[in-house]
Amino acid sequence: GDSVTQMEGPVTLSEEAFLTINCTYTATGYPSLFWYVQYPGEGLQLLLKATKADDKGSNKGFEATYRKETTSFHLEKGSVQVSDSAVYFCALRTFGNEKLTFGTGTRLTIIP
C-alpha cells in the first residue's frame, strides 16, 4: 500500500537557519505529493504540491522537488522565521485511491 515516511521531530532551529525536513514515500501508483502545515490550534493548510516527477512546488519561501528516482519530496526553506513554527505533514495521493496518506508529522520550533 501507500506510505509516507517523515523525518522524526521535534526540530528546533534558530531564526534565519536553513531548514530541511525529509520525506520519502512508497506508492502503488503514480502519486501526487503534498506538504501541509498545521499551526498551533488550527486545522491543516496546504503549503505546496507537485503532481509529476521533477516538478517543484513552492510557497512562502518553502520548496520541495518531486524526485521519482529517490521517491522523495524533501521540504526546504533558506531562512526560517519564528512564524514558521508549526507541524509539517508530507502526504501523497494516487489515482484511484483518492484519500491522502500522511506521514507522522514533524514539529518545527524556531527560536529568535
Added chain:
Amino acid sequence: EAGVTQSPTHLIKTRGQQATLRCSPISGHTSVYWYQQALGLGLQFLLWYDEGEERNRGNFPPRFSGRQFPNYSSELNVNALELEDSALYLCASSLGGPSSGNTIYFGEGSWLTVV
C-alpha cells in the same frame, strides 16, 4: 469564498454517548473526507464520500459512520463513545472525480473530548 466549515468547534461527551460532527465543503466540491487526529497518532483516514456515496473507509470500527447529503455537506457519527475517541476530527473537501492532483482542503476541525 468560504472554506471548509465544521461544527461544533468543541464537543464534550461522556463514555457510551453518541457524537455528531458536521461539515460543509467548499462550494462546488463534491468529495468530502474525514480524518481523525488523536494525540500522538498522526492523521488517520476515516471516510471518503463523493456524490452522496461512501467511496472508501479507513480501518475504524462500524460505530464510526457518516453520510453525505444532497448539498454535499456531511456528518460524522460516532456511537458508543470510548475514551480513546478523544481527538481532533478534521473534515476536508475536494473537487470530485478520479484525479490525484486535485487539492484537498481542510477545515479547522472539531475537538471531541470523551470523559
